[in-house]
Amino acid sequence: MNKQWWKESVVYQVYPRSFNDSNGDGIGDIKGITQKLDYLRDLGIDVIWLSPVYKSPNDDNGYDISDYQNIMDEFGTMADWEELLAEVHQRDMKLIMDLVVNHSSDEHAWFAESRKSKDNPYRDYYIWRPGKDGREPNNWESTFSGSAWQYDEATEEYFLHLFSKKQPDLNWENETLREEIYSMMKWWLDKGIDGFRMDVINFISKAPGLPDGDNPEGRKYVSGGQHFVNGPRIHDYLQEMNQKVLANYDILTVGEMPGASVEDARLYTDPHRAELNMVFTFEHMDLDSGPHGKWDLKPLKLTDLKANITKWQTGLHGVGWNSLYMNNHDQPRMVSRFGDDKNYRVESAKMLATFLHMLQGTPYVYQGEEIGMTNVRFESIDAYKDIEIHNMYREKVIDGNESHDKVMESIYVKGRDNARTPMQWDSSENAGFTTGEPWIAVNPNYTDINAEQAVNDPDSIYHYYRKLIQLRKTHPIIVYGAYQLLDEENEHIYSYLRAYENQRLLVVTNFSGKEVNYKIPNELTTGEILVGNYADIPAEDEGRMVLRPYEARVYWLIS
Ligand code: NOJ
Numbered sequence: 001m002n003k004q005w006w007k008e009s010v011v012y013q014v015y016p017r018s019f020n021d022s023n024g025d026g027i028g029d030i031k032g033i034t035q036k037l038d039y040l041r042d043l044g045i046d047v048i049w050l051s052p053v054y055k056s057p058n059d060d061n062g063y064d065i066s067d068y069q070n071i072m073d074e075f076g077t078m079a080d081w082e083e084l085l086a087e088v089h090q091r092d093m094k095l096i097m098d099l100v101v102n103h104s105s106d107e108h109a110w111f112a113e114s115r116k117s118k119d120n121p122y123r124d125y126y127i128w129r130p131g132k133d134g135r136e137p138n139n140w141e142s143t144f145s146g147s148a149w150q151y152d153e154a155t156e157e158y159f160l161h162l163f164s165k166k167q168p169d170l171n172w173e174n175e176t177l178r179e180e181i182y183s184m185m186k187w188w189l190d191k192g193i194d195g196f197r198m199d200v201i202n203f204i205s206k207a208p209g210l211p212d213g214d215n216p217e218g219r220k221y222v223s224g225g226q227h228f229v230n231g232p233r234i235h236d237y238l239q240e241m242n243q244k245v246l247a248n249y250d251i252l253t254v255g256e257m258p259g260a261s262v263e264d265a266r267l268y269t270d271p272h273r274a275e276l277n278m279v280f281t282f283e284h285m286d287l288d289s290g291p292h293g294k295w296d297l298k299p300l301k302l303t304d305l306k307a308n309i310t311k312w313q314t315g316l317h318g319v320g321w322n323s324l325y326m327n328n329h330d331q332p333r334m335v336s337r338f339g340d341d342k343n344y345r346v347e348s349a350k351m352l353a354t355f356l357h358m359l360q361g362t363p364y365v366y367q368g369e370e371i372g373m374t375n376v377r378f379e380s381i382d383a384y385k386d387i388e389i390h391n392m393y394r395e396k397v398i399d400g401n402e403s404h405d406k407v408m409e410s411i412y413v414k415g416r417d418n419a420r421t422p423m424q425w426d427s428s429e430n431a432g433f434t435t436g437e438p439w440i441a442v443n444p445n446y447t448d449i450n451a452e453q454a455v456n457d458p459d460s461i462y463h464y465y466r467k468l469i470q471l472r473k474t475h476p477i478i479v480y481g482a483y484q485l486l487d488e489e490n491e492h493i494y495s496y497l498r499a500y501e502n503q504r505l506l507v508v509t510n511f512s513g514k515e516v517n518y519k520i521p522n523e524l525t526t527g528e529i530l531v532g533n534y535a536d537i538p539a540e541d542e543g544r545m546v547l548r549p550y551e552a553r554v555y556w557l558i559s
Contacts, residue, residue, distance in 0.1 A: 001480050006195070006252040006277055007321060008479050009046035010357075010469050011096070011364045015329045016053055016075055017061055018422045019367055021434035028422070028433070030076040034084045037091055039451065043370060043462070044469035047094045047252060049197050051329055053081065054100075057107050059166035060144075060387055061420075063098075063199060064105035068184045085192055094194035096252055101181050102200045103167040110177075111168055118155050125177045126168050127160040129210065139212045140224030145391040148224065160210075162203060162228065164387055172204045172237055185245045195252035198276070201238070202257040202264070205231030229259035235267060238275040247274060254323055254362075258282045262315035269320025278321045278362060284308050285331055295392060295410040300338070302491055302511050310496075313360055313483040322361030326352060327369060332418040334366075336375035339550060340513050345372055345449075347550040350464045350533035351509050354552035355494060357468040358507045360483050365465065368423050371454040372461040375418040376443045381408070385440045386416045426452035459535075467531060475530075477503050492516045493547065497557070504557040505530065510547040518545045526555040 020032030030053060040048065052062035055070045062072060071078050088095045104111060113122035129137035129149075136149040137158055142165075149158040150165040160169045170177060185196070206228045213224035238255075246253055255268060257279040265279050287304045290296030316322050326334040335341045339348025349372035357363050378384060381393055381404075389411055396402040412418075417440060424446040425432035431446035443449075454462035472478045481498035492512040498505040506526060510516050520526065520543040529537050532553040538546070545553075 001318065002271065003480070004277075005250075006047075007362060008473070009094075009252070009362055010044065010472065011047040011049050011252075011362060012040055012043070012045040013049045013051065013328055013364055013366045015051045015367055015420060017051075017439065018420050018433075020423060020425065021436065021438075024434060024436040025074065026434050026436040026438045027074045029074065030071070030080040030084050034080070034087050037087055037093070039455075041091045041093060042455075042466070043365075044466050044473070045093060045365070047096060047194065048088060049096045049254075049364070050098060052098045052100055057105055057166065059105070059164050061385075063100050064103070064107075064164065064167045065100050066105040066107040067109075068104075069187060082191070089192070094252070096195035096197055096254075097188055097193050098199060099185065099196040099201075100199040101170060102203045103161065103163060103169045106166045106168055114168075115152055115154055115159070118157070124174045125171055127171050127206065127210075128155070128157045129160070130157050138210050138224065140210075140227070141213075144388050145395045160206075162200075164391075169206075170204070172206075172233070178237070178240070182241060182244045185241075189245070189249050189251065193251075195254075195277075198253065198255045200258065201255040201276075202230050202234055202260055202268075202279075203228050204237055205233040207232055225259060230257075230264050235273070235275065238268065239273070242274045242276075246276075252362075253277045255279045262312050265312070265316060266319050269316065271320075278323045280323050280325065280328075281312060283312070284326075288337070294414050295396075295407075297410055297413055302494060303489065306485060306488055306494055309359070310483070310485045310488070313485075317360065317482055322359070323364060324356050324359050324361040325364040325366070326356055327419060328364070328366045329419050330416050332414055333373055333375045334369060335372050336418070337413075338511070341372075341374040344513055344550045345374065346459075346461055347533055347548075348513075349461045351511070351550040351552040353461070353465055353468055354507065354531065354533060354554060355509045357472060358478060358496075358498065358505070358554055360479070360481065360498070363472075366419065368419075370462050370465040371424065371449060371451050373421075373424060373449060374443065374445060375412065376421050376441075377412050378417075378441065381411075383441055384411065384415065384417050386420065389415050389417060424450040426450050464533065471531060475503075476500060477505055481505065486521060490518075493518050495520070502559070504559060506555045506557050507552075508545065508547065508555075509552045510550055513549045515549065516547045518547050519543060520545070525558045527558040528556050530554040530556060 017028050019028040020036050021028050022031035053075045054065045055067035055072050056062045056065050071081050085095055110122050110125045113120050114126045136147045140148040142148045144164050148162050151158050161167050162169055253276045255276045268275050268279050288298050288300040290298040334352055335349040339352055397404050397407050421443045422433035422438050427447045430438050431442045454460040477498055477500035481500035484497040486495045495508040534551055
């Protein structure tokens with residue numbers, strides 16, 4: 001297999017608004033990130049992915065960009081950003097930036113021009129259509145609830161916005177627009193950045209004629225999705241972007257791709273096709289959702305997770321490359337979702353980390369994951385800040401007839417603000433995140449769960465992550481080894497093998513809060529333990545194990 005630095009790296013995602021506030025205005029900033037670089041270096045991180053820091057009116061916390069080549073005032077200045085990049089590089093780490101080019105902000109200069117008149121030179125940078133029979137041009141829905149179309153009085157037409165109405169979709173059919181985006185990307189790369197994470201990049205090609213979504217039941221992502229998720233020209237655009245920009249730099253590229261199947265991902269990440277290094281799949285994030293989408297809560301079945309992860313592990317092996325994640329700024333905290341954040345927080349956080357970091361792919365750690373930060377429960381809907389939460393609440397409770405309590409429960413389980421409460425640095429007021437009033441409340445559990453405590457405790461989740469990251473750097477089998485699932489029917493234990501050259505590893509993880517007897521297949525003989533999340537490992541009786549709640553063990557196999 002072709003060796004690459006980005007296959008051997010561990011990425012840490014920083015959500016700047018919630019990471020560290022250096023000036024007491026309650027909002028995390030770039031200088032605040034620079035102050036914490038030693039913490040990230042000590043964790044063993046290779047690459048930092050910075051969620052958007054560009055100028056933005058913050059309708060969607062920076063994912064609505066009004067100027068791609070300037071820094072948001074609340075986050076600091078370009079000089080601060082340049083200092084951050086230099087300090088990252090000085091510590092032998094790399095920095096990748098978020099690229100949000102499916103849409104811009106409606107406050108971007110391009111859109112201000114575009115909406116002025118039908119013959120404005122920028123008109124065609126966005127997707128404008130006249131109404132149909134006094135209604136929206138088609139039935140597509142916005143990810144943030146309601147129609148994906150917004151009527152604009154000035155020219156009496158609608159513009160498309162797959163996200164909020166302040167995030168108009170860019171028209172990738174327009175070649176001049178594409179060239180502008182490529183030159184903006186080169187400008188950042190020439191400043192020395194090490195790659196891009198590309199926001200919903202598989203939505204940029206819309207089907208000609210923008211037809212109605214015709215099968216709301218089997219719909220992909222949201223209604224209309226079949227006409228823009230992995231749309232007809234997506235591979236042309238990515239290949240063009242690769243040729244004109246990406247191929248000229250030694251960088252990491254990862255495309256965020258809701259609705260991409262493993263077959264799609266083979267096309268996106270096969271190096272012979274020259275598109276992207278890897279994608280973020282959403283399939284494993286959707287296993288605990290019912291037919292009505294993410295707010296339709298459904299318990300996760302471990303066998304579904306196994307089937308899905310296995311499909312991706314084997315589907316991309318030797319062809320493309322996987323990214324590995326179980327949470328980010330759009331998802332609830334992984335220990336709350338897949339583990340037990342009440343009775344076995346430390347054990348289950350370590351088990352999940354073992355499970356993920358032993359897979360083939362590039363692992364992504366989301367800020368606070370390494371100290372086992374948990375979901376939050378705010379009493380009042382007003383304490384939540386996320387536009388997705390508020391639009392959904394309005395649609396279902398204020399304008400609809402669902403009960404407040406039921407909807408709050410789904411927010412507690414799935415709301416994006418679970419991941420966006422401030423990073424918990426220490427047990428001082430506001431978790432050491434800010435000396436001011438934080439833009440969103442701190443999770444009250446910061447007095448127990450914080451980075452200072454974790455760094456000082458050798459048994460902490462933080463030190464366990466350090467260990468996992470070090471192991472990945474020491475043993476190529478963890479990066480490059482082939483994956484094989486064991487016991488696909490087992491509802492509690494997820495176990496798998498990795499094989500590379502003449503070595504084999506056995507990973508056994510208990511996804512339940514109960515003690516579980518587990519017998520490894522007869523033909524396997526375990527050798528030394530590589531890593532485990534309980535201090536003492538009892539001697540085994542012919543491969544019969546008694547796994548304690550959320551226990552994880554990784555063995556070398558003797559062959
Ligand atoms: C995906 C981003 O991760 C999310 O935070 C954002 O709201 C949407 N794309 C729209 O940019």
